[in-house]
Amino acid sequence: MDKRFKIKVTIRKEGIMRYFSQLDLVRILERALRRTQLPIFFTQGFNPRAKMSFNKALKLGEKGEIEVIFYFRERVDKELLRIKLSKNLPKGIRLRNIEIVNG
Amino acid sequence: MNWLNFQKPQRYLDSEWNVIKKKHRGKIKVAICFPDLYEVGMSNLGLRILYAMFNEFNDIVCERVFFPGLDLGDYLEKRKKRLFSLESKLPLSSFDVIGFNLSYELNFTNFLYMLKLGGVPLRGEERKKIILLGGGISNPEPLAEFVDVFFLGEFEEKIAKFVSILRKYKDKESRLRALAEIEGFYVPKFYHVEVKGRDYYFFKKYKYAHLPLKKIYVKDLNSVYYPVNWLTPHTEIVHDRVQIEIARGCPNRCYFCQARCFYYPYREKKVEKILKIMEAVYKSSGYENFSLLALSASDYSHIEELIEEAEGLFNKEKVGISLPSLRVEDLVSRLYKKLLKVKKTSLTLAIEAGTPQLRERINKRIDVDTFLEAKEILKSLNLRHIKLYFMFGLPGEGEQDLISIGELVRKIAKELNMRLHVSINVFVPKPFSLFQDLAMEPEDVLYKKRELLLKTLKRRNIKLSISNIKQRIIEAVLSRGDRRLSRVIYRAFLKGAKFDSYTEHFNWRLWEEAFREEELDYRWYLSSFVNNFSWSHINWRG
Numbered sequence: 001m002d003k004r005f006k007i008k009v010t011i012r013k014e015g016i017m018r019y020f021s022q023l024d025l026v027r028i029l030e031r032a033l034r035r036t037q038l039p040i041f042f043t044q045g046f047n048p049r050a051k052m053s054f055n056k057a058l059k060l061g062e063k064g065e066i067e068v069i070f071y072f073r074e075r076v077d078k079e080l081l082r083i084k085l086s087k088n089l090p091k092g093i094r095l096r097n098i099e100i101v102n103g
Numbered sequence: 104m105n106w107l108n109f110q111k112p113q114r115y116l117d118s119e120w121n122v123i124k125k126k127h128r129g130k131i132k133v134a135i136c137f138p139d140l141y142e143v144g145m146s147n148l149g150l151r152i153l154y155a156m157f158n159e160f161n162d163i164v165c166e167r168v169f170f171p172g173l174d175l176g177d178y179l180e181k182r183k184k185r186l187f188s189l190e191s192k193l194p195l196s197s198f199d200v201i202g203f204n205l206s207y208e209l210n211f212t213n214f215l216y217m218l219k220l221g222g223v224p225l226r227g228e229e230r231k232k233i234i235l236l237g238g239g240i241s242n243p244e245p246l247a248e249f250v251d252v253f254f255l256g257e258f259e260e261k262i263a264k265f266v267s268i269l270r271k272y273k274d275k276e277s278r279l280r281a282l283a284e285i286e287g288f289y290v291p292k293f294y295h296v297e298v299k300g301r302d303y304y305f306f307k308k309y310k311y312a313h314l315p316l317k318k319i320y321v322k323d324l325n326s327v328y329y330p331v332n333w334l335t336p337h338t339e340i341v342h343d344r345v346q347i348e349i350a351r352g353c354p355n356r357c358y359f360c361q362a363r364c365f366y367y368p369y370r371e372k373k374v375e376k377i378l379k380i381m382e383a384v385y386k387s388s389g390y391e392n393f394s395l396l397a398l399s400a401s402d403y404s405h406i407e408e409l410i411e412e413a414e415g416l417f418n419k420e421k422v423g424i425s426l427p428s429l430r431v432e433d434l435v436s437r438l439y440k441k442l443l444k445v446k447k448t449s450l451t452l453a454i455e456a457g458t459p460q461l462r463e464r465i466n467k468r469i470d471v472d473t474f475l476e477a478k479e480i481l482k483s484l485n486l487r488h489i490k491l492y493f494m495f496g497l498p499g500e501g502e503q504d505l506i507s508i509g510e511l512v513r514k515i516a517k518e519l520n521m522r523l524h525v526s527i528n529v530f531v532p533k534p535f536s537l538f539q540d541l542a543m544e545p546e547d548v549l550y551k552k553r554e555l556l557l558k559t560l561k562r563r564n565i566k567l568s569i570s571n572i573k574q575r576i577i578e579a580v581l582s583r584g585d586r587r588l589s590r591v592i593y594r595a596f597l598k599g600a601k602f603d604s605y606t607e608h609f610n611w612r613l614w615e616e617a618f619r620e621e622e623l624d625y626r627w628y629l630s631s632f633v634n635n636f637s638w639s640h641i642n643w644r645g
């Protein structure tokens with residue numbers, strides 16, 4: 001049984017954020033997530049990272065929407081995530097939608 | 104501007120988390136410049152501290168300016184546009200005070216290039232604004248013609264004083280006079296230096312200026328400002344971790360070392376204070392990696408307690424903690440168990456010389472045997488690679504010392520069965536090191552020694568980097584130089600020298616021509632000095 005709690009978040013990458021690569025985006029989102037102090041689920045191994053999966057990658061310079069799944073160690077309230085995350089996302093990344101995947 | 108035309112456009116955008124943006128109106132505008140790329144500059148703790156501290160003053164706006172990539176530099180030159188600050192994108196020339204964090208002699212030409220690109224006159228006398236320079240340059244003399252004020256030491260201690268003078272005096276001359284009266288501020292134009300034979304004589308031209316000059320340092324590290332609202336880049340930088348300073352200075356006495364004097368005296372920060380800072384920085388940044396910074400972390404009195412507590416702090420959050428400067432014997436004996444929990448990807452060992460005899464001569468304390476005996480422990484630490492540092496051209500060094508470097512490295516590689524990064528640097532008798540009066544090894548000997556090292560170290564599992572000798576010579580000359588070198592640097596710059604610290608961009612010919620045209624022999628600066636030096640008017644021991 002998959003005990004991880006998953007939330008699908010749709011974000012919009014625009015403005016100067018267009019110039020940050022997909023690799024940068026992973027870094028930006030992980031740090032934003034860490035700043036929320038919510039119980040993130042980390043990958044195993046010697047270099048644990050916040051686990052997340054994307055539906056696609058945007059090209060450098062391209063603006064648009066991406067869906068990303070965040071993983072948590074326990075149940076997280078959708079509204080709480082919305083409030084905390086929007087406070088911690090940099091200019092150029094906008095939160096469009098939040099959806100609980102399992103729970 | 105279409106940023107897609109440039110390599111790594113992330114360097115020039117200002118969207119970092121915790122970036123400080125202020126309105127300019129009515130404020131004193133201070134630029135902090137760094138003469139290397141964004142990813143290098145953002146790894147510099149000093150720059151971060153000053154940026155945050157300046158911005159704490161309501162009537163000051165402080166912004167950052169980094170060295171542009173060559174593509175952007177060319178673009179700006181061709182379009183006659185000016186180098187700009189990250190935050191407001193205003194040209195460097197629009198700032199009231201230009202601060203430089205400069206730590207490396209091979210960045211001197213970059214410093215001039217940034218001024219030129221920013222539309223700022225290079226020579227002090229041609230300029231209405233102040234250029235203030237601080238960082239890691241212990242002998243500022245070669246830049247005397249370009250820089251108005253050098254700050255000697257730790258600027259945190261005098262920043263409030265500096266700001267109060269900017270408020271009180273508006274014209275450059277009164278500002279410079281007022282600064283020269285305060286300890287720590289060195290205004291070169293108020294001093295006259297005469298060279299007779301190999302001796303230097305120093306005279307004051309302004310009676311309230313200080314001579315000798317004394318450096319300033321923070322007495323208590325626990326009360327010093329820390330930039331806890333950690334500026335968090337959205338892209339990878341060279342040292343991609345939060346630097347948490349645990350101590351300043353070094354209690355050891357390696358004779359070749361400049362840092363121990365430059366950062367003298369040795370001071371420690373308390374464990375509780377360090378932990379508080381770590382917690383605050385993590386909350387503000389979300390950074391996943393921290394590094395505990397000291398010249399020699401093993402000498403920190405409570406290192407075991409600190410590692411344990413720091414690890415406990417981030418237990419759930421999986422934050423990596425690294426310690427870049429541990430001694431081997433500590434690593435494999437008393438700290439090993441604690442380190443198992445801490446994420447370490449590489450280990451750096453400064454062995455410096457190939458034989459115990461030579462190590463003793465340079466007073467380098469390192470226990471290579473313990474290291475080799477502990478191979479099982481080292482294997483269990485899951486290191487990705489080990490970095491080894493050596494020097495050559497040391498005083499009293501013979502062929503056997505060099506051959507031993509090769510033997511030692513090959514032995515380590517074999518025993519540990521691990522990839523090694525070996526870096527071998529030419530020894531430079533740096534100002535303020537205990538070897539400052541020595542001559543540098545002659546060039547032809549250095550070339551022969553380099554050949555020998557290359558021959559014994561070319562192996563598949565060894566990644567070798569070894570000094571470019573000419574590059575190191577220019578570094579040595581500039582670090583041991585005097586005011587006459589301002590003109591040489593200027594000439595080399597006009598000829599196109601920049602990025603001298605990058606071997607692929609360093610061009611010896613430009614420097615050679617510059618020296619010839621100024622009728623100076625660069626070798627003069629590499630021989631030994633007997634009575635005094637071009638830096639004898641400065642006392643870094645404080």
Ligand code: SF4
Binds near residue numbers: 353355360362398
């Ligand atoms: S080389 Fe390192 S250990 Fe030796 S004195 Fe300098 S800073 Fe200290």
